Amino acid sequence: MHNGWLTYLYQILVGGLFFAAGTIYVIKVKSADLTIKADKTWVIALIIGYLGLALFFGVWTWLAINT
Amino acid sequence: MDLMGTPLDYGILIVYFIGILGFGAYFARYTKSTSDFFFGGQRFSWWLIASSLVATGIGSYSFLKYAQTGFTAGLSSTMTYLNDWFMIPLFMFGWLPIIYFSRIKSVPEYFERRFDSRTRLVATVFTIFYLVGYIGLNFYLMGLALQSLLGINMWIAIPVVAVISAIYVTTGGQTAVIFTDLIQGLFLYLAGAILLIVGMAHIGGLQEWWQNIDVAHRLPFPGFNRPAEFEFSGIFWGEGIVGTLAFTFINQGFIMRYLAVKSVNAGRKTLTFNTLILMPISAVVVGCIGWVAAAMITKGEVNTGVNAKEIFMLVSNVVTKPGIFGFVIAALTAALMSTIDTLINAVAAIGIFDVYKPYIKKEASEKHYLKASRVVSVLATLVGLALVPAFSQSRSILQAHYAFIAMITPPMLVAIFLGVMSKRFTPKAAFWSMIIGGIVILTSVIYPQIIIPVAKTHGLTDGSEADIVFERIEGREIMGPRAAYNWQEIFGPEEGEPTDFVIQYELKSDFKGSYEKEQTVYTKLDTLNGTVVQRYCATLTGLVPRSSYTFRVVDRSPLKQAPSAPEAEDIGLVEATDSIFEQTPEPKEIIYEGTLNKGRGENGLPVIELAAKNDVSEEEKGAFSHFGFKTAGNYDYFRSVFGLIVCLIVGIAVSIFTKPKENVDGLTVNSIMKAKEFFKGGKPNETAGEIIRAKVELYEGDEPVVHLDKHDMKRMSAEPGDLIYVADARWWLGGLRSTHVKAGEPHDRPGEIRMSEKVFEDGNFVVGKTVKVEKII
Numbered sequence: 001m002h003n004g005w006l007t008y009l010y011q012i013l014v015g016g017l018f019f020a021a022g023t024i025y026v027i028k029v030k031s032a033d034l035t036i037k038a039d040k041t042w043v044i045a046l047i048i049g050y051l052g053l054a055l056f057f058g059v060w061t062w063l064a065i066n067t
Numbered sequence: 068m069d070l071m072g073t074p075l076d077y078g079i080l081i082v083y084f085i086g087i088l089g090f091g092a093y094f095a096r097y098t099k100s101t102s103d104f105f106f107g108g109q110r111f112s113w114w115l116i117a118s119s120l121v122a123t124g125i126g127s128y129s130f131l132k133y134a135q136t137g138f139t140a141g142l143s144s145t146m147t148y149l150n151d152w153f154m155i156p157l158f159m160f161g162w163l164p165i166i167y168f169s170r171i172k173s174v175p176e177y178f179e180r181r182f183d184s185r186t187r188l189v190a191t192v193f194t195i196f197y198l199v200g201y202i203g204l205n206f207y208l209m210g211l212a213l214q215s216l217l218g219i220n221m222w223i224a225i226p227v228v229a230v231i232s233a234i235y236v237t238t239g240g241q242t243a244v245i246f247t248d249l250i251q252g253l254f255l256y257l258a259g260a261i262l263l264i265v266g267m268a269h270i271g272g273l274q275e276w277w278q279n280i281d282v283a284h285r286l287p288f289p290g291f292n293r294p295a296e297f298e299f300s301g302i303f304w305g306e307g308i309v310g311t312l313a314f315t316f317i318n319q320g321f322i323m324r325y326l327a328v329k330s331v332n333a334g335r336k337t338l339t340f341n342t343l344i345l346m347p348i349s350a351v352v353v354g355c356i357g358w359v360a361a362a363m364i365t366k367g368e369v370n371t372g373v374n375a376k377e378i379f380m381l382v383s384n385v386v387t388k389p390g391i392f393g394f395v396i397a398a399l400t401a402a403l404m405s406t407i408d409t410l411i412n413a414v415a416a417i418g419i420f421d422v423y424k425p426y427i428k429k430e431a432s433e434k435h436y437l438k439a440s441r442v443v444s445v446l447a448t449l450v451g452l453a454l455v456p457a458f459s460q461s462r463s464i465l466q467a468h469y470a471f472i473a474m475i476t477p478p479m480l481v482a483i484f485l486g487v488m489s490k491r492f493t494p495k496a497a498f499w500s501m502i503i504g505g506i507v508i509l510t511s512v513i514y515p516q517i518i519i520p521v522a523k524t525h526g527l528t529d530g531s532e533a534d535i536v537f538e539r540i541e542g543r544e545i546m547g548p549r550a551a552y553n554w555q556e557i558f559g560p561e562e563g564e565p566t567d568f569v570i571q572y573e574l575k576s577d578f579k580g581s582y583e584k585e586q587t588v589y590t591k592l593d594t595l596n597g598t599v600v601q602r603y604c605a606t607l608t609g610l611v612p613r614s615s616y617t618f619r620v621v622d623r624s625p626l627k628q629a630p631s632a633p634e635a636e637d638i639g640l641v642e643a644t645d646s647i648f649e650q651t652p653e654p655k656e657i658i659y660e661g662t663l664n665k666g667r668g669e670n671g672l673p674v675i676e677l678a679a680k681n682d683v684s685e686e687e688k689g690a691f692s693h694f695g696f697k698t699a700g701n702y703d704y705f706r707s708v709f710g711l712i713v714c715l716i717v718g719i720a721v722s723i724f725t726k727p728k729e730n731v732d733g734l735t736v737n738s739i740m741k742a743k744e745f746f747k748g749g750k751p752n753e754t755a756g757e758i759i760r761a762k763v764e765l766y767e768g769d770e771p772v773v774h775l776d777k778h779d780m781k782r783m784s785a786e787p788g789d790l791i792y793v794a795d796a797r798w799w800l801g802g803l804r805s806t807h808v809k810a811g812e813p814h815d816r817p818g819e820i821r822m823s824e825k826v827f828e829d830g831n832f833v834v835g836k837t838v839k840v841e842k843i844i
Contacts, residue, residue, distance in 0.1 A: 011288065
């Protein structure tokens with residue numbers, strides 16, 4: 001496996017741990033109250049943002065190595 | 068020093084200065100209170116604040132620094148701009164609603180309300196020293212940039228920019244800062260777009276550019292733990308995790324921007340748009356010239372011995388034309404001014420809210436405090452200016468400032484972070500984690516060895532070895548500029564072939580004209596878009612950490628090309644007699660010992676050539692610079708992680724043995740509802756509703772409420788007593804003409820909003836203009 005994938009996985013997985021921990025915590029203490037429409041929308045936006053970035057960096061790494 | 072650029076370029080720069088001055092000063096009319104002066108009255112649209120953050124985020128040296136990094140490390144120069152998202156949930160649902168709803172005006176104020184007054188005092192001292200020093204540093208770096216790049220004397224450039232910035236910040240406050248930043252942000256992006264388009268066109272298009280940079284330059288991240296000056300793991304932890312938290316939690320200028328938006332929801336839009344859209348664009352804007360330069364090197368269009376630090380001006384001058392270059396320089400100045408104006412406003416806020424009000428004049432009129440805010444803004448600028456000579460004369464003062472930032476950031480961050488996240492975190496724990504944490508971090512600046520256990524977890528070198536990487540493209544040679552390459556990205560040590568090159572090196576302080584150590588250089592042949600690239604790498608060992616070395620490259624292949632006497636005899640080429648070899652000049656190794664600065668060429672660009680020592684004449688030695696490098700071992704990125712761990716341990720340990728503060732409602736993440744109640748002065752109404760449009764109907768008096776039609780109230784899901792945001796319906800004003808006010812009892816005239824003259828005046832509304840009305844909470 002190319003080194004480029006190692007850094008990619010590290011960024012997405014370790015960064016993802018921080019992201020997940022932060023998101024779960026704010027939901028648990030009800031700072032992000034999922035019964036409030038605006039809060040729920042923002043939590044979904046956060047997750048889409050994370051997945052979007054993971055996809056973006058994945059495509060970028062693939063293009064860098066394979067084109 | 069010769070001035071670069073044409074009169075047209077300078078004309079554009081002067082018009083820009085005058086324009087920004089007039090534009091900023093215009094907004095003085097909207098500043099009637101300290102809330103307006105520091106927070107723009109908390110009324111602006113999300114997009115206006117987002118664009119303002121663009122200009123603030125791109126600082127004094129960003130163009131130069133990231134062009135250099137883009138040139139040496141490639142697209143991974145974007146990494147520091149693109150790794151903030153992981154920590155965003157904690158800001159979006161933690162710190163942002165707390166500071167907004169609890170009406171926190173400054174970072175130290177939070178320390179008092181959440182902890183106690185002595186912790187606030189420590190935070191105030193830390194913040195003021197940091198911010199004022201930062202103003203001075205930015206002035207100095209800006210002066211250096213303009214002097215080295217344009218040839219403008221820094222002692223003229225600095226006061227000019229300082230006076231212009233101080234005038235519009237002092238008169239217009241945060242509103243002026245935000246609106247000038249909007250213009251400056253547009254300038255920055257337009258300049259970046261121009262540079263990107265003309266740069267790519269110069270290369271021959273996107274495809275051609277992509278083909279002329281190699282894999283190491285294309286990847287989004289640098290090598291995992293090498294090279295020491297730009298490696299992945301340090302940037303991930305130091306910038307992505309600790310840096311993002313520090314920037315979002317303790318940067319007073321950044322926080323003040325978020326306090327200027329019309330609502331927390333608008334703040335979340337700003338945050339999302341800024342992090343996912345604008346920061347990637349900013350990364351392209353500041354780095355693209357370096358990426359273009361990397362391809363130009365492959366194509367042989369840039370001098371192979373070019374100094375990477377000069378790459379921005381060198382390439383932008385090549386690819387742009389007169390006028391456009393002036394535009395680029397104006398953008399560069401915009402980047403400088405937009406950072407400084409934020410700092411001046413932030414220092415003034417701390418000065419008023421954390422020093423003047425609590426310690427000097429506790430009770431005074433709003434008019435008095437506004438006047439004092441303006442005086443403090445001027446003082447902050449003057450003190451910043453006064454620090455410039457100190458920064459310029461002593462490198463140790465500059466280093467002391469960086470050490471101070473490294474010392475205070477983790478302790479303040481941990482105190483706020485744990486304070487926000489847990490009610491159990493005690494005032495004594497906050498105080499002692501700041502004091503003990505600060506001392507331990509300062510110790511790590513003097514003795515970086517204590518960071519090794521943390522740095523070793525990611526395989527970072529302790530500084531006893533270093534990689535030297537250089538290339539020969541189509542017979543030309545490059546050194547230095549590509550030193551930031553991670554050579555294991557290019558090829559592993561086991562893949563390379565040994566060469567006739569050796570690198571000889573010596574500790575700079577021990578160097579007496581001879582080199583004691585040498586290391587074999589390995590090579591691998593590659594092709595890049597048809598261009599032959601010979602890559603050379605060596606790992607130097609037995610080095611002293613955190614030290615400067617001098618080195619040279621010796622090519623011994625000429626020694627092999629001429630056969631030695633016994634070899635020649637063996638293969639029957641010549642008759643080996645002493646007389647033949649006495650007459651033939653003995654072949655010599657070629658020694659590359661540095662670069663020659665040959666001044667400026669025909670187009671005014673610096674000409675730097677790689678020189679073999681053998682070729683350097685006595686006259687040229689004055690322009691000769693030796694190759695050098697610095698060994699790792701400072702662990703600049705991991706110092707913040709180390710500091711964070713120390714402060715966390717101290718904070719948690721002291722918390723276990725001390726009592727938490729009672730009544731911290733609204734100041735922790737698990738009591739946001741209380742903060743909302745405090746903000747509104749009643750039970751929050753979170754039901755989603757529509758935004759409606761209405762015509763204004765004025766009545767005499769100063770009643771602080773507005774009255775809406777009952778059907779309109781229903782559409783907005785609003786009740787009497789709810790907090791309402793009323794804004795001029797023209798979106799492009801960005802909330803400049805707007806106000807927050809409570810909803811009064813409804814009437815029954817659809818499409819009409821009734822408000823007192825006082826509310827009308829507070830919102831800076833215009834007679835006859837439609838307004839938009841939105842329920843906030």
